Amino acid sequence: MFELKIFGARQSAEHMLAGAHKITNMRPTLWLIREDIFRIIKATFTSQGRRYGGSWKQISEEWAVRKETQGLDPRILIARGRLLRSWTVRGDRNMRSHVTNDLISLNSTLPYAEVHQFGSEDLGIPARPYINFHQRDLHRWREMIGSSVLRATK
Secondary structure, three states: OOOOOOOOHHHHHHHHHHHHHHOOOOHHHHHHHHHHHHHHHHHHHHOOOOOOOOOOOOOOHHHHHHHHHOOOOOOOOOOOOHHHHHHHOOOOOOEEEEEOOOOEEEEEOOOOHHHHHHOEOOOOEOOOOOOOOOHHHHHHHHHHHHHHHHHHHO
16 A cells, blocks of 8 residues: 655654754764864965965075074974964864864964964064865865754754
């Protein structure tokens, strides 16, 4: 026997509420997004700001010579790698990372992290945004969250 059922408002609401209860824990999806954020920040550092075009302003000749004589990494913002690690290496002593059901919080405790991200006219340091997300990133994260919601409501 063939049977067709079309649910009304009450049944649909019950189904949605059951799914809503399941999606109250978004932490696994937000952990995945956090890992993607780490990947993006690392890619921005390794490409010297050229991810999706553009690039960071070059360092001064004086600083380039100092880095060379001190045996430091010649790449921009990677002299010792502390800033890069503070944003991309889980467990780094300068990283603060927290993921809850509805929040991803990342921070670097390095005093120069904000200066390099936004620049400082007083110090003569140009902005070199290493945290630089693009529409493709936001779209990918929306897709990840949407997939989690759909899985929870099935």
